[in-house]
Amino acid sequence: MHGLTNRAIQCFVIDTYGVDRWTECARVADIGFSDFETLLIYDNDLTNEILDTASAVLHRPRFELMEDLGTYLMSHPNTESLRRLLRFGGDTFIEFLHSLDELPDRARLAVSDLILPELDLRDQTATQYSLACRSPIAGSGHVFIGILRAMADDYGALVMLEHLGASQGIETISISLVASEFATGRRFDLGCRDD
């Protein structure tokens, strides 16, 4: 798994639970170091190991933790640049949903060796969608539930999300759009301002 992914898990634990809990996770998982480097590639087992350990150390089910990770990535001030990159996907939440298919390609444009889970969005009706997510890390669908929930807030859309389970390494999420303009979303300026 790419260092960026592992580092995201590390930053999530540190920003949410404090650096001491992270140090504990790293120690219990016995990964031999306490900081993931963003630009290195690590073994997939290491990512699974650190997620399971974090779940045990923080007394939270792994999938819940992964959903929180998704929400964190889209809504924490420290990861604002990531939210912005995703907002480039479209002007509305529906456009954003349709941009998810190309998310792995967009990521590769920025970091050529970053491999994100394969995503496949299907629309059943104008308000009912399903997202299939294929990843070697179990629970990646839960991360996307967190991401979608936070992004819906960001766009001001009201959605219902449900994890429909996993089969052959593919996790499926059902997305029901209740209202696309439910609230005023967060502002998105094309030009990145420092303030």
Place this chain on the structure above:
Amino acid sequence: MIWGAGMTDILSDRTGAEATPCDMAAIFDVLCPMHLVLNKTGHIIHVGPTLEKIRHKGDWLGKRFLEIFALKRPRSVNSAKELMGVAGSKLHLQLRDPPTTNLKGVLVPSCVDGQQIVNLSFGISAVEAVQVYDLTSTDFAPTDLTVEMLYLVEAKSAAMEASRKLNQRLQGAMIAAEEQAFTDTLTGLKNRRAFDVIIERHLETGSPFALMQIDLDFFKMVNDSHGHAAGDYVLQMVSRIMIAETRVTDTMARLGGDEFVILFPDLSDIAVLKRIGNRIISQLEYPILFQENVCRISASIGTVFKTSNRLATAKQLYEEADLALYASKRVGRARQTFYHEGLMPSSGA
């Protein structure tokens, strides 16, 4: 509207008699929201919707195109007629009013009598322009790659930031590793930190040893006249000579610059040390050849004995060896002095 009946006629002719007349300006507003229409005198008669956002003060309608935009390339276009001469070629333009944004453009004659269409783009200034003019992705045609470019710019800076942080951490780790190192990277000898540890260990056991401090003579001249590469080479040769002239149980270190030190465990025979010191000096005096350059150096030596019945600190021994060394320098270099009580610090050293 502005395009007049002529345009719709042409279009109708092309698409057949049944075709409904269409508003070309409206079509262009979607396809090229940054276009202008000029009349035959070079005055602006239509402004695309994105350009409408840009002209935040003053109306452009009815103004001369060249009054609003400065044509930077090709130069020497000053009239509507000359403007028609650059049709089809790439134009580098700049807004005359602040914030004097740079634009790229192309001008084509329209089918309507004497009118011209100028399509504009921010080009590379897009990053700045979206901020200055508060543009959103709907201000760009869906086929325009500007928004993708802006995405890439941000993604690249995020990736660069990650890379910069990694480099910073590596740099920090390298400095820390160097600080912890015990080896002088140039000569491969031990460094001062390592030597301090070794000398302390010998002091703890109370065993006798001799401490020889060696300072190169004329080394500065080598550096000054033949350069630092020559100086580095000479230091490497010096360390080889010292290794050759000593036993494996002796410890050598480069304390910095052209200062070396050797610890001889269990050696208290002044005659033996004299021989070793003299051999080192004469070996060092052989000219060293570095790329056509002949480097000549020598060495001054100061030695102190730490006998088993004497209590001394490393600092004391360093100071005494230093005193002896400066006595050697004082009496004309290229010699060795043994420390003895009554050796006075040199006033000139």
